[in-house]
Amino acid sequence: MAEELSYQRHGLFQTFFGWFGRKGLEFLERMYFIYHLILDSLYWTFVAPVIGKGLRVGSSFDEMVKVGVNAIPIVVLISFSIGLILAMQSAYQLEQFGATIFTADLVAVAQTRELGPLMTAIIVAGRSGSGIAAEIGTMKVGEEIEALQSMGFNPIKFLVVPKLLALAIMLPCLTVISDFVGIAGGFSIAVFSLDLGFARYLNRTILALVFKDMITGLIKSGVFAILIGLTGCYMGFMVEGGAEGVGRRTTQSVVVSIFLIILADAFFTSLFYYLW
């Protein structure tokens, strides 16, 4: 009803530009918040520990267990399945040319360059990105963030940095696990179903892989980790209005981080493809 009244009072143009202006300001405010989030995170990760303001090492390790170690079973399960699928699908195509042995190349390269980092990032975004948003959001709703501030603690140092550090360290580690398990998945299909022979397949895999495949994959997963962490934290801090707000922002954090992961993936893959 308030909207209707302002429309009647001010006319269409003013309402339109008013809306535009408000949305624009809101957008700028959010950009400013993200800018600060990034800047403060960098400060509390790299500058503050050096000048003696400390880093919360203990809770960083706790977070590493939560986002990393606890994610190993699901990462292994999914990566192994991806390896199986990849091997079967590529064998299906390569059979036509009598080149089934190149399944090894396809699985190894696809897993290390693309699917390992991507699938791991998506799993972690679903597991931990949402968890981060929900945790910070619930804390915000319960005045816990303000309690932290009122005790003279910096929320970025306390909440954001341990999570970002844990993600940045553990996501590449998980990706390495995923790479190996994925290749092992391809292996099991090749050896037990395609009769390619263990030694032959292994040899082919080693020939196919170059150092660059692994490195580009790991660089990407590092970037994905930061995106997942920042998105989760941002969504957490944006929570307003109780449990419903937490739910909405948690969902958004997963959707947005997967979107950003794919976007960054496209960017870095093209970068590595054309420039390296």
Added chain:
Amino acid sequence: MDSGQKTENIIRVENLAVAYGDRIVLDDVNLQVRRGETMVIVGGSGCGKSTLLRHMIGLHRPESGRIYIKGRDITSLDEEKLSEILRKVGVVFQSSALFNSISVGDNVALPLREHTRLEESTIQIMTKIKLDMVGLSGYEEYMPSELSGGMRKRAAFARAISMDPEILYCDEPSAGLDPIVAAGLDQLILKLKKALKMTIVVVTHEMASMYTIADRVIMLHGGKVIFSGTLEEFKNCSHERVRQFIERRPEEYGEDEIGRYARALTSNSF
């Protein structure tokens, strides 16, 4: 510092103004809190009292005006200096705001662990003493979610006093609690004040609670201070809003206002 200086203003708010967009929340608020007294800030919902408290803790920076704690202007301090001052300030939030992921004992010990270099054994003892003071001895290992609302409030008091603050802020201490528990908290505030010689600022709209704990009262209405004085003066104040508040009279709506509202409703729906 100097015990002879009984009338020193430990908190001073000068010309504080806050607005969210077009809505003015606080308008030229001035107040002083003397060392060692209990100041109660009262007012109806939405009068800006919580906003005032948030600014007095330094959670928000005001658009204009100054807030001094122990003579230092907290509106112009950088984060580090502010953090130093806040170590001597305890806050009990409306929703208790205990950290739900750690135990009650860890909640109380957290400020000590982060801000001091005390031995862990000393911290354990201090935590126990603080919990004893609020009547929660033996609850160190409990998680906040396992406590009742009143006990959570008490735990929040224990955490707020863990650094032996000079100033204690309480936001609606009795909100959402039954009268018996709320009265217990009032007694707790009195006891803590006596034991720790703190300056206490309480935001509330509970008249009973105010009568029990207040030395001086400030009343806010529409973002302005409409009354400031002792409890006695408050009881005898003739200001219309103050009387309405004390006598619990509802807002009076004019006949024509209701009629206009009804007409607006009916004309819109057809």
